Amino acid sequence: MKALRSHAVGGPDTLTLDELPEPQPGSGELQVRVHAAAINYPDVIIIEDKYQIKPPRPFAPGSEIAGEITALGEGVTGWNIGDRLIAVPGWGGLSQTVVIAAKSAFRLPVNRSFVDGAALLLTYATSIHALYDRGQLEAGETVLILGAAGGVGIAAIELAKAKGARVIAAVSSDEKAAAATKAGADATLVYPRGPFDRNGQKALAEQFKAAVGSKGADVIYDPVGGDYAEPALRSIAWEGRYLVVGFPAGIPKLPLNLTLLKSCDVCGVFWGAFAARDPAANANHVATLFRLWDEGRIAPVISATYPLESGGEAIAALASRSVIGKVVVTLD
Template sequence: MKALLSVEPGGPETLRLSEVPEPVAGAGQLLVRVKACAINYPDVLIIEDKYQFKPQRPFAPGGEIAGVVEAVGEGVQGWAAGDRLISMLGHGGLAEKVVVDAGMALPLPPERSLEEGAALILTYATSIHALLDRGKLRQGQTLLVLGAAGGVGIAAVELGKAFGARVIAAVSSEEKAAAAREAGADDVLVYPRGPFDKEASKALAQQFKAAVGPGGANVIYDPVGGDYAEPALRSIGWEGRYLVVGFPAGIPKLPLNLTLLKSCDICGVFWGAFAARDPKANAEHIRTLFRLWSEGRIAPKVSRAWPLSEGGEAIAHMAARKAVGKLVVTME
């Protein structure tokens, strides 16, 4: 079978399409023919050895897949060959076949496409954990979402509206502004591209303040980081919660005097660790996501797909911060 492998640390150009042995389902596992694999920002980092986890090489990136069960391992119940599923892997998804732990597999509703299924879990599970567990978002509060047209950004916009918040989306282009509006944002601001000098940073802070209103943002969802973080934090309201989700624009250094002046919290969001430490709470969130999906209140937006042989281009597109919604790699 074919797999797109990381053979040395580096960018997408270092990936190699290779023939590898087919995996075999062991006890408690399912052998899955992968149909679609979503691309997420961790895929950019993991091949550069910049992610929290460093798999032994060679390995295939891709941590989120949808596919069809080919074989069922010993002791597995409730699954049969031909069943469609979605699953989180950590890595290994950019391959024609994978084995997954049966406990990590979720049935894909028959009315949903495999591409949609591959694009659901990581972004929406991250965002629901961020907004409810870390951000304590409540109905009627104001939510500011940075990077609001990316995968986690659109998920945060949709979930914010589903939970009754006033959602302000911040994006870097008019194309992305249209995507944020389509996702349900109440208002959208287009910010300039960084880096910013001191005056530009002050101007961006004023943009954020004007957008969220005089009371400030109750919750700020930041999957961008870099020079955008401090201006956004300056727009936070009294006892607001600033959610640290990711750093594609760089790891910021925030002036902690702002937390004193606003009596606000800076909260880290690490969904993978949360899911491992509290699987019952995570399972409840997943049930909520499937309910909202069935009600049409959330919907993964797959904007572009690549074949496996061009999977490196999908990761490069993500690295360049060009993604609107979700990107997927298909095996056929």
């Protein structure tokens, strides 16, 4: 089999296409023929050793997969060879064959493509956990979503609208604003590219405040971080919830006096740990996602697909923060 692997710390250009023997499933595991692997922000930083998880090298990035079962490990029940599935193994997805824990997989309906299936779990499961669990979002509330045209951003727009919320989508270009509007955002704002000095941060805070209205944002969904975080926090409503989702713009430092003045909560969102600690609750969320997908209320947005040998280009595209929705590597 072929796999695109990281042998040394570096960017996407350091990945090499290797020929390897197929891994065999152990007890409780599934051998999966990967048909598609979605690229996510952890894939950008895991090969640079900047992610909280550091697999032993050499390893293949690729945190999210869709494929079909080719072999069953000892003790596996409820699955058969040929069954279609999706899973988030964390890494290894840029390989033609992977071995995953059977308990981590979810069935992919026959009416859904492998490409679309690969793009569902990580972004939508993160966003539903963020908004519904950590943010306790209610119908009629206002949500400010940063990075709203990315994978998790579009997922957050759709899931907030499914909950009956008012969505303000913050993006970095008119093209992304159009994508956010298409996903269902009630209003958009285009912010400048950081980094910002203090005056720039104050101006951005005023932009956020004007967009959300005088009451402020009940929930702020922040998968961006960096110099955008404090200005966004300044637009939060009384007893609002600020959701910390990711840091492609850098890890921010928030002035805690703002949390006192607004009596607001700053909530961390770590979907992977949540799914591991409460698999039943996560499974219920995934069932909700499939129902909403069937109802046409959510749908993964795929901006581009790449063959396996060009998987590094897919990671580079995501790293550039120019991607709308998701990019997916196909392995057929």
